[in-house]
Amino acid sequence: MQLESYISDLLYRYDCVTVPGFGAFLTNRVSAKVHESTSTFYPPKKVLSFNEQLQSNDGLLANYIAEIEKIPYNNALHKVSKQVRSIKSYLIEGETIQFENIGELILNSDGKIVFDPSNHINYLTDAFGLGHYTSSAVSREAYKETVEKLEATTPIVMTPEKRSNTNWLKYAAAAVLVLGLGGYFGYNYYNTSIENHNQIAQEEANAKLDAKVQEATFVISNPLPAATLSLEKQSGNYHIVAGAFRVEANSVKKVNQLKAKGYKARTIGVNRYGLHEVVYASYETRAEAQRALYNIRKTHNRDAWLLIKKLD
Incomplete structure (x- = not known):
């Protein structure tokens, strides 16, 4: 034993x-x-x-x-x-x-x-x-302390620049004003033209679409019978855990692998640490789950374990 x-x-x-x-x-x-x-x-x-x-x-x-x-x-x-x-x-x-x-x-x-x-x-x-x-050590650089030291030892002095002639600034300001007004009116005219063009194109497209819909006739002479699927829903609070995965795609892959081996595998949600849990199956009674756990450990996975959890 x-x-x-x-x-x-x-x-x-x-x-x-x-x-x-x-x-x-x-x-x-x-x-x-x-x-x-x-x-x-x-x-x-x-x-x-x-x-x-x-x-x-x-x-x-x-x-x-x-x-x-x-x-x-x-x-x-x-x-x-x-x-x-x-x-x-x-x-x-x-x-x-x-x-x-x-x-x-x-x-x-x-x-x-x-x-x-x-x-x-x-x-x-x-x-x-x-x-x-x-994790690798985090290195921090104290830029602020360096700047404060530089400011303390090297003060910054502002010296105003002297100019002898400022007449050319008046002409430059006038030119900027004229160009700004011209650009404003041109921009409004361009936007108005674009909106009118788009509205006309949309109306033409809607008219063609209405015509196509009126011409089309759909007739189903031999409708298919309604399909009825019977799915087995697992229940129970005793679950045999196969693994827990940080990435959800890996948990889906694990479920498919276990189903291919004949297990009724599924995911049962995310635990408190953000891991997606995958189980071989769920059972109504502890005895049934213990028997299944014993067989799984013996034939497939020694690390499988029993989780007692009520699912919503």
Whole structure:
């Protein structure tokens, strides 16, 4: 039994997953952050931790295993206990236990379990598809400070220019006035001519169009029967997510690829981070969705996960 696979499934939806007789894996949500020295942006995520003192059985893990493997609850609880005994024996022998996508467990010199979480997966479903990225540093130039320094050291002095003869300015002003009046009247005449021409052309076109419409006769002697399409509408609040895409065209492409493989794929809208979510299918009950998720992970996509969301 792959115990870490069941624990990993539950960490997407619950903040605490207890392994009876062993300890509990806890998640704590942290906000997005920026590493100033490397200019790297990290999305929000769930940080994993382990508490060895929380060993009481809350039924979550055993019920989930019983539902997935279709076995009685007591049998599932017995399998967990057997797996825990095996893990503890390996830890006592000094070996490191590797839980895939969760982290490593090892005993320290005091006999306490030390947990080193894995950073390969983000269990925060709201941040699905978001990864970290590094931005180049922004260089800013202080032009304003440079100008202020120059003005302080080099004052600007305005010296009026002396002119001996200003008679030619009078003639120039008169010429500008004459040219302006002539251009104004010419421009009005040109616009009036253009409007008259356009109006005549429009009236001729309307007359020809009316004549064509009156001559045309449309007769459908054998009309086609009305087509009736029967479309299957998916419903349910349990969705198996195939991926989330920043570009909508990529989500449409993913839907077409999944439909070609026989899945009832579709998009279910945009999440809070602006990503277009694509699902394999939607289901009415949790049990039906869990069975489908198990098959999809086994045959097509190990990273598929179950989203519980009521669609409008």
